[in-house]
Amino acid sequence: xxxxxxxxxxxxxxxxxxxxxxxxxxxxxxxxxxxxxxxxxxxxxxxxxxxxxxxxxxxxxxxxxxxxxxxxxxxxxxxxxxxxxxxxxxxxxxxxxxxxxxxxxxxxxxxxxxxxxxxxxxxxxxxxxxxxxxxxxxxxxxxxxxxxxxxxxxxxxxxxxxxxxxxxxxxxxxxxxxxxxxxxxxxxxxxxxxxxxxxxxxxxxxxxxxxxxxxxxxxxxxxxxxxxxxxxxxxxxxxxxxxxxxxxxxxxxxxxxxxxxxxxxxxxxxxxxxxxxxxxxxxxxxxxxxxxxxxxxxxxxxxxxxxxxxxxxxxxxxxxxxxxxxxxxxxxxxxxxxxxxxxxxxxxxxxxxxxxxxxxxxxxxxxxxxxxxxxxxxxxx
Numbered sequence: 001x002x003x004x005x006x007x008x009x010x011x012x013x014x015x016x017x018x019x020x021x022x023x024x025x026x027x028x029x030x031x032x033x034x035x036x037x038x039x040x041x042x043x044x045x046x047x048x049x050x051x052x053x054x055x056x057x058x059x060x061x062x063x064x065x066x067x068x069x070x071x072x073x074x075x076x077x078x079x080x081x082x083x084x085x086x087x088x089x090x091x092x093x094x095x096x097x098x099x100x101x102x103x104x105x106x107x108x109x110x111x112x113x114x115x116x117x118x119x120x121x122x123x124x125x126x127x128x129x130x131x132x133x134x135x136x137x138x139x140x141x142x143x144x145x146x147x148x149x150x151x152x153x154x155x156x157x158x159x160x161x162x163x164x165x166x167x168x169x170x171x172x173x174x175x176x177x178x179x180x181x182x183x184x185x186x187x188x189x190x191x192x193x194x195x196x197x198x199x200x201x202x203x204x205x206x207x208x209x210x211x212x213x214x215x216x217x218x219x220x221x222x223x224x225x226x227x228x229x230x231x232x233x234x235x236x237x238x239x240x241x242x243x244x245x246x247x248x249x250x251x252x253x254x255x256x257x258x259x260x261x262x263x264x265x266x267x268x269x270x271x272x273x274x275x276x277x278x279x280x281x282x283x284x285x286x287x288x289x290x291x292x293x294x295x296x297x298x299x300x301x302x303x304x305x306x307x308x309x310x311x312x313x314x315x316x317x318x319x320x321x322x323x324x325x326x327x328x329x330x331x332x333x334x335x336x337x338x339x340x341x342x343x344x345x346x347x348x349x350x351x352x353x354x355x356x357x358x359x360x361x362x363x364x365x366x367x368x369x370x371x372x373x374x375x376x377x378x379x380x381x
Contacts, residue, residue, distance in 0.1 A: 003048065126201070
């Protein structure tokens with residue numbers, strides 16, 4: 001999405017029109033998930049993708065028609081049935097919902113695009129809510145009062161621009177926006193009165209701060225970099241915190257944890273993993289990490305060690321609520337033994353925390369497998 005908004009900013013600064021198409025909701029198995037975007041320029045070229053195939057081609061054509069005929073924002077549904085999936089070359093059977101949003105007056109959206117780009121670059125996070133439909137009407141056209149495509153832009157400091165057409169709905173969107181902008185998540189919302197809107201949060205790439213440069217941290221670093229995290233290392237031993245050992249790290253800091261953390265701009269979109277060389281170092285590091293605004297702070301170690309360190313934190317005066325937020329022992333239970341296995345366990349938990357998954361197995365239910373066999377009972381007999 002970063003490339004899409006970077007190009008959007010460029011086009012709008014040049015005074016050009018464009019259409020921004022977004023996947024706002026999906027059901028079942030689909031080639032793209034909510035938030036995927038395609039920017040279509042006036043010359044017919046584009047940036048981004050909605051999943052490819054004829055569905056994207058149809059959206060692309062609709063965008064070009066909007067630019068040609070100056071039509072309103074559109075909301076479209078595509079069911080990826082077996083025939084369409086076959087045409088797409090996909091093995092899927094879900095439903096995708098798209099918002100096709102034309103930008104005819106570049107100056108109206110330019111401020112949004114500028115601030116979204118700033119958020120991606122490390123400035124304050126923001127959120128943008130877009131109205132899909134309002135109660136009692138099915139996608140009212142532009143000019144009818146509460147229009148599909150109306151926007152509410154939400155900043156971290158509480159200021160806003162625009163409205164979704166209702167103070168109540170605006171308040172709902174603002175509350176959701178504060179939560180979504182932390183990790184750059186999105187949500188399709190259906191309110192109690194039937195209003196539907198799509199809201200996205202925008203922020204800089206997540207930071208992963210590894211306190212302790214041992215074997216596990218080295219394995220975590222490689223995984224995290226490939227997953228889009230900006231990795232920072234802090235260890236008071238120079239042989240464990242250097243660019244040769246962590247070539248992909250944004251920064252390596254040779255300081256004690258309480259001092260090293262002060263050198264990093266830590267936000268709610270930061271993740272801290274404590275994996276030092278002993279109880280005393282872990283205790284000091286966890287205490288320092290817990291006092292930062294990082295939404296995720298985890299400690300590697302046995303339950304017995306965690307209990308002893310928690311006792312230290314209680315004695316130091318750390319609030320109970322913050323202690324309960326800590327992820328300790330860190331990681332998902334996969335019976336990991338080696339540093340690489342432990343790293344996978346830890347990063348899996350971090351992704352679960354960040355992306356909001358359930359952590360459950362995704363394998364087909366036995367009942368569904370039985371239905372498949374029943375379908376081919378005659379062939380198998």
